[in-house]
Amino acid sequence: xxxxxxxxxxxxxxxxxWVKTYFIQVVxxxxxxxxxxxQYWTRESVRGLRGDIYSSRGSLLAKSVTVDSVFVRxxxxxxxxxxxxxxxxxxxxERGALAKRLxxxxxxxxxxxxxxxxxxxxxxxxxxxGVYLTQEPRRIYPQGRLAGQLxxxxxxxxxxxxxxxLSFDSRLSGGKRELLVQRDAFGRVLYAPGELTExxxxxxxxxxxxxxxxxxxxxxxxxAVREYGGDHGxxxxxxxxxxxxxxxxxxxFFNPNCFRRYSPRLWRNRAALDAFEAGSSMKPFLVASALxxxxxxxxxxxxxxxxxxxxxxxxxxxxxxxxxxxxxxILRYSSNVGAAKIGLDLGxxxxxxxxxxxGLGEETSLPLPSENKxxxxxxxxxxxxxLASASFGQGFSQNLYQMGRAYLCLANKGVRKPLTLVRExxxxxxxxxRVYSEQTAQKVLGMLESVVEGDGTGTRANIKGVRVGGKTGxxxxxxxxxxxxxxxxxxxxxxxxxxxxEYLLLxxxxxxxxxxxxxxxxxxxxxxxxQTLLRHTKAFREWRPTLTQDASQxxxxxxxxxxxxxxxxxxxxxxxxxxxxxDLRGMPLRLAMELLARRGSVPAVKxxxxxxxxxxxxxGSEWGEENVVLWLGGRDKEG
Amino acid sequence: xxxxxxxxxxxKVGKWGLIVSGLAAFGLSLGLVWLNVQMVxxxxxxxxxxxxxxSEKTLNAKLEVERMHLxxxxxxxxxxxxLGLRPPEKEQIRRLx
Numbered sequence: 116x117x118x119x120x121x122x123x124x125x126x127x128x129x130x131x132x133w134v135k136t137y138f139i140q141v142v143x144x145x146x147x148x149x150x151x152x153x154q155y156w157t158r159e160s161v162r163g164l165r166g167d168i169y170s171s172r173g174s175l176l177a178k179s180v181t182v183d184s185v186f187v188r189x190x191x192x193x194x195x196x197x198x199x200x201x202x203x204x205x206x207x208x209e210r211g212a213l214a215k216r217l218x219x220x221x222x223x224x225x226x227x228x229x230x231x232x233x234x235x236x237x238x239x240x241x242x243x244x245g246v247y248l249t250q251e252p253r254r255i256y257p258q259g260r261l262a263g264q265l266x267x268x269x270x271x272x273x274x275x276x277x278x279x280x281l282s283f284d285s286r287l288s289g290g291k292r293e294l295l296v297q298r299d300a301f302g303r304v305l306y307a308p309g310e311l312t313e314x315x316x317x318x319x320x321x322x323x324x325x326x327x328x329x330x331x332x333x334x335x336x337x338x339a340v341r342e343y344g345g346d347h348g349x350x351x352x353x354x355x356x357x358x359x360x361x362x363x364x365x366x367x368f369f370n371p372n373c374f375r376r377y378s379p380r381l382w383r384n385r386a387a388l389d390a391f392e393a394g395s396s397m398k399p400f401l402v403a404s405a406l407x408x409x410x411x412x413x414x415x416x417x418x419x420x421x422x423x424x425x426x427x428x429x430x431x432x433x434x435x436x437x438x439x440x441x442x443x444x445i446l447r448y449s450s451n452v453g454a455a456k457i458g459l460d461l462g463x464x465x466x467x468x469x470x471x472x473x474g475l476g477e478e479t480s481l482p483l484p485s486e487n488k489x490x491x492x493x494x495x496x497x498x499x500x501x502l503a504s505a506s507f508g509q510g511f512s513q514n515l516y517q518m519g520r521a522y523l524c525l526a527n528k529g530v531r532k533p534l535t536l537v538r539e540x541x542x543x544x545x546x547x548x549r550v551y552s553e554q555t556a557q558k559v560l561g562m563l564e565s566v567v568e569g570d571g572t573g574t575r576a577n578i579k580g581v582r583v584g585g586k587t588g589x590x591x592x593x594x595x596x597x598x599x600x601x602x603x604x605x606x607x608x609x610x611x612x613x614x615x616x617e618y619l620l621l622x623x624x625x626x627x628x629x630x631x632x633x634x635x636x637x638x639x640x641x642x643x644x645x646q647t648l649l650r651h652t653k654a655f656r657e658w659r660p661t662l663t664q665d666a667s668q669x670x671x672x673x674x675x676x677x678x679x680x681x682x683x684x685x686x687x688x689x690x691x692x693x694x695x696x697x698d699l700r701g702m703p704l705r706l707a708m709e710l711l712a713r714r715g716s717v718p719a720v721k722x723x724x725x726x727x728x729x730x731x732x733x734x735g736s737e738w739g740e741e742n743v744v745l746w747l748g749g750r751d752k753e754g
Numbered sequence: 755x756x757x758x759x760x761x762x763x764x765x766k767v768g769k770w771g772l773i774v775s776g777l778a779a780f781g782l783s784l785g786l787v788w789l790n791v792q793m794v795x796x797x798x799x800x801x802x803x804x805x806x807x808x809s810e811k812t813l814n815a816k817l818e819v820e821r822m823h824l825x826x827x828x829x830x831x832x833x834x835x836x837l838g839l840r841p842p843e844k845e846q847i848r849r850l851x
Contacts, residue, residue, distance in 0.1 A: 174822065174826075175818065175819065175822040178815060178818070178819050180812060180815045180816050180819060181812045181815075232816070255819050257819045257820075257822035257823040257826060258822065258823070258826040258827070258828065259823070259826060259828050259829070260828065261826065261827065261828060297797070299794065303801075304801070312808075326826075326827060327827065330827035330828070330831075334831075
């Protein structure tokens with residue numbers, strides 16, 4: 116009986132279990148299965164980091180790194196007093212405002228986004244209930260204000276808002292993917308995105324900028340603006356053979372790391388956004404057009420009206436009282452009267468046609484947002500007075516890049532080439548096309564060389580030992596209400612070397628007060644950057660003899676200017692015995708230093724010159740503890 | 755008689771088959787559980803290693819940024835002026851050739 120009872124109970128329990136199983140598996144099976152899935156699986160979005168920006172030499176200009184952001188869940192905070200005290204101390208924020216946010220009704224409140232590692236670690240170590248750290252990408256510009264306006268910046272959501280960051284936003288932005296991932300009973304996700312993050316990362320952008328030249332340009336233009344009390348300044352350096360922009364500087368500076376601290380006025384890349392009348396610095400294009408049309412030759416003379424010419428009720432003035440001047444001197448002395456007369460001879464049609472062919476009034480296609488394409492009216496609308504003023508660069512405007520592209524055409528012997536700012540991703544370039552004949556361009560380049568020599572207007576751009584060409588510009592600035600005001604724009608366009616340019620340098624200073632002449636205000640900035648270019652570029656390396664050559668002779672032309680290349684004389688191999696002091700007498704100092712340096716000896720050098728006249732210890736003697744002294748003789752021919 | 759023996763033998767074989775199948779099913783179930791546990795453990799390990807790798811990469815990126823900042827022209831200029839360094843005067847330059 117007991118057995119039957121026990122069996123009955125077991126059958127009942129067993130049946131109950133089967134019924135329960137039936138309900139779980141069959142009746143509520145689908146619903147519970149979905150519930151389990153919701154517990155064990157979750158959606159997680161994986162986002163790749165934004166791509167980097169590099170200079171042409173591999174210097175890092177912008178990079179995204181992961182940093183911490185602080186948020187709180189107010190309902191989980193146990194001791195609001197302590198939390199506000201600790202957070203305000205670590206984050207250096209006002210405690211009252213912070214306490215108010217901690218008492219917010221919402222379940223999630225940001226306290227501070229994208230904080231530094233040190234602060235994050237301090238907060239983490241405090242283990243405050245209800246205070247959390249989450250990771251977010253932060254854009255960092257390690258070079259600080261270098262090329263700030265050109266690079267632009269990104270917003271809190273990591274989208275480009277200005278400059279290259281905006282232009283290449285789609286390339287730089289990292290991708291995003293939503294994944295279904297498994298998690299454990301504690302809610303910990305078991306999936307690690309690993310390589311997927313790399314896969315989703317944005318692509319890098321490589322610019323043509325050279326940070327050393329960019330720095331030199333920023334330094335030079337900031338000094339020019341500060342010295343002459345200008346409002347702002349711009350500087351552009353272009354490599355002539357390929358149109359690569361090596362520097363695009365602007366002052367006042369802007370640091371994209373903390374863009375909110377700056378006025379939006381300083382965010383603007385003026386080189387692309389501001390169109391200006393460049394004044395006399397556009398005269399070379401007038402002369403080139405006149406030469407191209409066969410209207411004049413460099414020696415053809417014009418009467419410059421002793422500096423003041425009344426024409427159709429308007430007065431054209433020069434800075435000096437010039438009488439008859441040949442065309443080359445009109446450019447050299449920057450005579451407005453002479454230029455106006457050349458322009459009137461040339462006519463509006465050919466002049467405007469050539470300006471348009473140079474790319475004025477047309478965007479440069481550089482990947483920069485909202486480029487100002489300037490104003491170049493239809494030549495049919497120009498009257499005689501407008502043609503006269505256009506002849507000395509007033510009445511039409513262009514941005515700095517357009518001006519650079521026009522000069523690049525002259526520097527490339529009359530062939531128009533595009534400017535390039537980005538090396539990677541490479542873009543299709545338009546075919547180069549000829550605007551001026553090579554002869555015309557060569558003649559103009561020759562005239563521009565004379566501007567920087569002797570009594571030219573641009574002598575402050577002269578660099579000893581290098582032929583520099585250039586043109587000054589002192590432009591009156593147009594008023595928004597019409598007409599011209601009292602403010603000027605000081606401009607200097609430099610070409611280096613003058614006859615066969617390798618580098619183009621443009622400096623612009625807006626509204627200088629102490630002095631407004633381009634030859635005084637802007638030309639020295641071009642000289643400074645030119646000197647840096649010589650120090651850092653191939654041109655200068657070619658200028659120096661190599662260590663395997665024991666003597667050099669610098670070639671000089673008629674005017675005594677030193678060219679880049681040197682004539683070298685190779686010497687026979689010298690017998691040397693490492694255990695004894697070598698005979699350094701008669702040896703160029705550079706080679707003597709090199710030999711001693713290999714032995715680990717740094718000599719004291721006395722006297723002037725470049726050739727070792729006397730030495731101590733004597734040649735052939737045993738090496739001792741005695742310091743090596745070299746006495747120099749022979750004149751330094753380079754002075 | 756022979757038929758009974760055959761039935762008994764078949765019954766024994768069936769019983770053993772059932773036991774072996776049951777044991778196999780039990781063993782396979784344990785194996786499945788073990789595999790799942792292993793999978794979860796490996797997932798934790800991978801997750802841990804991935805986190806470490808990510809931290810190292812992040813640190814590397816931050817150090818790269820810091821290095822580029824320290825060797826930037828503006829920083830070097832600032833340090834140079836703090837240390838009293840400046841470009842040499844003309845008479846201080848000796849050209850080596």
